Amino acid sequence: MIDFLPSPAVARTLLTGLVAGEPDDEAARRLFALHAWSCLVEPGDGVAGRVVAALGPEAALAAVSSESPPHTVLETTDLTAAQWQRARDRWRPRLVAREVRNALEIARHSELAMLVPGDRHWPAALTDLGQHAPFLLWVRGDPGALVHLTPSVALVGARAASGYGEHVAAELSADLAGRGVTVVSGAAYGIDGAAHRAALAAGGRTVALLAGGADQPYPRGHSELIRQIAQSGAVLSEVPCGSPPTKWRFLQRNRLIAALAGATVVVEAGWRSGSLNTAAHAAALGRPLGAVPGPVTSASSAGCHRVLREFDGRCVTNAAEIIELLGDLEPTLFDLPSPSGGGGRTDDRTRITDAMSFRTWRETTEIARRSGLAPAEVTAILGLLSLEGAVVNGNGGWRRTRPVAQTG
Amino acid sequence: MIDFLPSPAVARTLLTGLVAGEPDDEAARRLFALHAWSCLVEPGDGVAGRVVAALGPEAALAAVSSESPPHTVLETTDLTAAQWQRARDRWRPRLVAREVRNALEIARHSELAMLVPGDRHWPAALTDLGQHAPFLLWVRGDPGALVHLTPSVALVGARAASGYGEHVAAELSADLAGRGVTVVSGAAYGIDGAAHRAALAAGGRTVALLAGGADQPYPRGHSELIRQIAQSGAVLSEVPCGSPPTKWRFLQRNRLIAALAGATVVVEAGWRSGSLNTAAHAAALGRPLGAVPGPVTSASSAGCHRVLREFDGRCVTNAAEIIELLGDLEPTLFDLPSPSGGGGRTDDRTRITDAMSFRTWRETTEIARRSGLAPAEVTAILGLLSLEGAVVNGNGGWRRTRPVAQTG
Numbered sequence: 160m161i162d163f164l165p166s167p168a169v170a171r172t173l174l175t176g177l178v179a180g181e182p183d184d185e186a187a188r189r190l191f192a193l194h195a196w197s198c199l200v201e202p203g204d205g206v207a208g209r210v211v212a213a214l215g216p217e218a219a220l221a222a223v224s225s226e227s228p229p230h231t232v233l234e235t236t237d238l239t240a241a242q243w244q245r246a247r248d249r250w251r252p253r254l255v256a257r258e259v260r261n262a263l264e265i266a267r268h269s270e271l272a273m274l275v276p277g278d279r280h281w282p283a284a285l286t287d288l289g290q291h292a293p294f295l296l297w298v299r300g301d302p303g304a305l306v307h308l309t310p311s312v313a314l315v316g317a318r319a320a321s322g323y324g325e326h327v328a329a330e331l332s333a334d335l336a337g338r339g340v341t342v343v344s345g346a347a348y349g350i351d352g353a354a355h356r357a358a359l360a361a362g363g364r365t366v367a368l369l370a371g372g373a374d375q376p377y378p379r380g381h382s383e384l385i386r387q388i389a390q391s392g393a394v395l396s397e398v399p400c401g402s403p404p405t406k407w408r409f410l411q412r413n414r415l416i417a418a419l420a421g422a423t424v425v426v427e428a429g430w431r432s433g434s435l436n437t438a439a440h441a442a443a444l445g446r447p448l449g450a451v452p453g454p455v456t457s458a459s460s461a462g463c464h465r466v467l468r469e470f471d472g473r474c475v476t477n478a479a480e481i482i483e484l485l486g487d488l489e490p491t492l493f494d495l496p497s498p499s500g501g502g503g504r505t506d507d508r509t510r511i512t513d514a515m516s517f518r519t520w521r522e523t524t525e526i527a528r529r530s531g532l533a534p535a536e537v538t539a540i541l542g543l544l545s546l547e548g549a550v551v552n553g554n555g556g557w558r559r560t561r562p563v564a565q566t567g
Numbered sequence: 568m569i570d571f572l573p574s575p576a577v578a579r580t581l582l583t584g585l586v587a588g589e590p591d592d593e594a595a596r597r598l599f600a601l602h603a604w605s606c607l608v609e610p611g612d613g614v615a616g617r618v619v620a621a622l623g624p625e626a627a628l629a630a631v632s633s634e635s636p637p638h639t640v641l642e643t644t645d646l647t648a649a650q651w652q653r654a655r656d657r658w659r660p661r662l663v664a665r666e667v668r669n670a671l672e673i674a675r676h677s678e679l680a681m682l683v684p685g686d687r688h689w690p691a692a693l694t695d696l697g698q699h700a701p702f703l704l705w706v707r708g709d710p711g712a713l714v715h716l717t718p719s720v721a722l723v724g725a726r727a728a729s730g731y732g733e734h735v736a737a738e739l740s741a742d743l744a745g746r747g748v749t750v751v752s753g754a755a756y757g758i759d760g761a762a763h764r765a766a767l768a769a770g771g772r773t774v775a776l777l778a779g780g781a782d783q784p785y786p787r788g789h790s791e792l793i794r795q796i797a798q799s800g801a802v803l804s805e806v807p808c809g810s811p812p813t814k815w816r817f818l819q820r821n822r823l824i825a826a827l828a829g830a831t832v833v834v835e836a837g838w839r840s841g842s843l844n845t846a847a848h849a850a851a852l853g854r855p856l857g858a859v860p861g862p863v864t865s866a867s868s869a870g871c872h873r874v875l876r877e878f879d880g881r882c883v884t885n886a887a888e889i890i891e892l893l894g895d896l897e898p899t900l901f902d903l904p905s906p907s908g909g910g911g912r913t914d915d916r917t918r919i920t921d922a923m924s925f926r927t928w929r930e931t932t933e934i935a936r937r938s939g940l941a942p943a944e945v946t947a948i949l950g951l952l953s954l955e956g957a958v959v960n961g962n963g964g965w966r967r968t969r970p971v972a973q974t975g
Contacts, residue, residue, distance in 0.1 A: 216937060262795050323862060323864065326864070331870060451863055452860030452861065452862075452868075452871075452872060452875070452882065453860065453861070453863075455860060455861075455885070456731070457858055460860075461884070464860060464882050464884050467875065468881065468882050468888070468927075469927055472861065473876065474875035474882065476863040477863070480876070
């Protein structure tokens with residue numbers, strides 16, 4: 160154990176160049192311990208998450224390497240002795256100091272930065288993962304890019320994308336990136352690649368999450384794309400340098416994409432596409448979820464239609480509708496009480512604003528139908544409301560305005 | 568007024584050949600009065616609906632033709648004197664006995680049948696329209712076809728359909744009709760025509776609703792198609808023979824399509840397609856509503872995506888999913904209590920059935936994830952449940968079975 164958690168001085172040396180500033184003794188040991196935990200476990204290990212949250216990473220690490228009965232562990236977590244034993248049995252084989260230190264060496268050579276919870280650039284959204292949150296993130300590129308994850312949208316989809324899918328992914332991504340929305344994806348072939356490339360071409364921000372170590376571009380054919388993403392944004396991974404991507408790590412990488420982005424949109428996906436796993440994570444996290452429909456005759460869109468049917472995803476057809484999706488995070492805004500005022504006129508105003516949407520443009524005739532007022536009355540009152548800034552005209556119709564600044 | 572509502576003997580003569588059997592005095596006058604009302608009003612006139620419901624068609628007709636103040640009308644309805652006056656002013660110009668009688672002559676020459684509420688073949692679903700229900704229906708073809716409206720689906724969409732839209736309409740219609748579902752539509756060019764034709768070609772049942780008189784095929788180019796629909800099913804209209812289709816009558820015809828069919832599906836529709844009006848009626852009536860998605864790059868599918876986004880329609884991609892939509896009418900079936908039994912095994916069975924759907928096929932791994940049980944346990948218990956007929960296997964997954972016979 161002494162061998163495993165080094166002295167503060169040694170820890171500081173091992174971390175040189177990987178973290179911002181000069182960590183003090185306590186910080187250096189904590190950083191090293193978090194890194195060690197990321198080496199011991201597979202991503203998303205909830206038992207490890209609970210133990211580290213309860214004891215702190217250093218004491219939790221000591222508990223794993225200790226042979227004595229884990230009283231502190233069972234006292235401070237609600238794990239049973241058997242659960243602890245099973246977890247410890249799966250972590251112990253990776254308790255190899257040389258490999259843990261080696262991963263740091265690779266990170267330094269690859270010029271990666273290590274981010275841990277509490278760091279200035281640590282994405283707050285990851286807190287929503289609870290005990291499944293990553294212990295740290297490795298960043299290739301600029302950790303500062305992560306402050307731009309609000310607003311952000313994950314555009315994900317199948318590797319085996321059709322021309323339609325890649326076209327739509329590129330259009331949406333360029334439009335979102337052009338409006339200041341960071342495009343998050345997984346750097347895979349197909350939809351992911353089209354989304355990253357279009358965001359870069361539009362001069363926008365894009366962030367890639369890798370399933371393997373951030374030191375190794377994957378897929379290899381996207382080495383140059385991943386380099387470009389790192390140059391203008393960030394390439395992230397929670398697994399130690401040198402880790403190959405595995406099926407499990409892809410699935411867990413998907414949970415990070417879903418958690419980091421403000422909303423997830425499946426652009427094109429077959430019935431069993433891995434991007435449906437990202438969609439499921441987004442739904443489980445309560446993140447807004449959308450899917451781009453396609454021809455029902457195309458197997459490449461069947462997964463998107465599953466998201467609409469089975470995951471209660473929202474049908475989105477353009478960037479504006481995706482930005483509306485981000486607005487779903489502020490449900491209270493859509494539910495404001497109508498302002499009160501005097502006289503019968505107010506009733507008509509209320510009926511008209513009640514008949515309108517904050518999101519959807521409606522024609523005057525439609526507002527008349529919904530409010531039960533004559534079109535001429537509606538037109539007159541819309542004019543008044545428009546002068547007050549309570550409604551706006553556009554897209555051949557009217558909608559209500561929100562009382563706060565809008566994303567995008 | 569005497570001139571307008573004829574003696575029973577005259578009424579019987581005028582109705583000869585138009586109704587089943589020989590109506591007695593009372594029935595003959597009621598039938599004539601209902602027909603007269605259908606001539607006085609535009610379809611869906613809610614004031615007329617209330618007055619006729621309150622006074623009966625004969626007395627209501629007398630009130631319209633009478634010059635004296637309408638005490639009985641205001642006493643038995645909640646209309647104001649001004650409302651009554653406005654309504655009467657719009658009905659009186661059509662109080663022309665010759666035209667009312669003439670419409671019956673045309674109906675007889677066209678070999679139509681007249682159906683009124685209470686008739687054996689009157690579709691009970693129309694009751695849901697309340698005061699906007701039609702006074703009668705003219706049937707070209709077999710009134711008996713209307714008993715087959717359960718189950719039925721309205722397949723509607725744009726006249727200016729794409730090859731994709733017509734292809735999908737035909738596929739869905741043939742599949743639904745082949746499974747015994749009556750396909751309801753509006754006999755228009757494009758999606759409507761493709762749906763009717765495919766249902767006929769599949770040897771299934773199809774019903775067309777016209778916006779003008781049932782005596783005049785519209786559009787003219789579909790005269791032969793409408794003849795074929797009448798030959799094997801029914802062509803319906805609520806407006807008197809000789810009435811041309813108007814914009815208003817198209818919109819009101821759409822309410823009949825939505826009300827008559829068990830569910831409405833928009834197959835392909837542009838942003839402002841009239842079929843969205845049918846969708847809005849279906850939504851207002853609480854009928855299940857679906858839309859077939861298409862490429863977001865195609866303006867021809869923009870209306871379908873509106874149905875998904877703005878009308879909360881369900882995304883449907885094949886006939887089986889449309890039949891599921893009909894199942895939404897029986898929500899209690901999806902909510903059955905789990906059968907009880909002895910021992911811990913029952914808990915696992917319950918967890919597994921809780922993790923399953925009556926509608927959606929789920930893979931074993933998904934059921935394991937949802938139930939929190941090991942895949943091997945899930946497989947074993949699914950086997951037992953399958954022997955009991957509580958679950959079925961198919962489509963690469965499992966789903967629960969319903970305790971009643973299934974549509975299709």
